[in-house]
Amino acid sequence: MRNDPWLTPEQQTTWRTFLMMSSALNARIERDLQRVAGMPHAYxxxxxxxxxxxxxxxxxxxxxxxxxxxxxxxxxxxxRLEDYGWVRREQAPGDKRGQLAILTEAGHDRLVEVAPSHAETVRSTMFDPLSDSQLVEFHDICATVLAQMTDD
Incomplete structure (x- = not known):
């Protein structure tokens, strides 16, 4: 562990590359879902x-x-998803304040319709450029960083 608060040049380059990749990937997913499905990624x-x-x-x-x-x-x-008929809300059993979000048949049908395009965007953008060994390493890196963050 270094006492220096600054990132090394290698860390800085990696950090900025990660930020650009993450932003570009999110933008591509958002754009493709809007184009194909007319919905934001959050929906x-x-x-x-x-x-x-x-x-x-x-x-x-x-x-x-x-x-x-x-x-x-x-x-x-x-x-908004209720307006489309894709989700409905109901009172949670035994909890006057709690609500359930429930996927409707129409919502499931819409998801099944849109999912292949979403999967193609993720696969072609994120995974196709990686070799099998890079994919394993990338997963290990993500899992390591995520585990460290969830320990807080």
Whole structure:
């Protein structure tokens, strides 16, 4: 561990490259989802997380945590998804204040329609340029950094 608070030149270059890559990847995913599906990535992520949940439903506060959104941002997004008929909200059983977000059949159908294009964007942009060994290394790096952050 260094006492110097500054990043080394190699760290600075890596940090900036990571920021540019992350920003460009997010922009490409956002642009492609808007073009193909007419929805922002945040809406797709909500639909995808609900599709993987038991009963295709989840408490709103849990969903907000998973998609890394504030309660109010998630509530606004779910309201829009309700307008499309893709999600509905119900009172959580035994909890007067809690709400469930539930993926509707129409929402599941829309997700199934859009998912192949999203997967293609992610695969072609993020994974196709990597060799098999780079993919393993990249996963290990991401898992190591993530584990260190969740230990806090």
């Amino acid at each position: 797709y992520l909500i639909l995808a997380m609900l599709s993987e949940a038991p009963g295709r439903s989840m408490r709103m506060h849990q969903l907000a945590e998973i998609v890394q959104a504030s309660q109010s941002r998630l509530s606004h997004a779910v309201a």
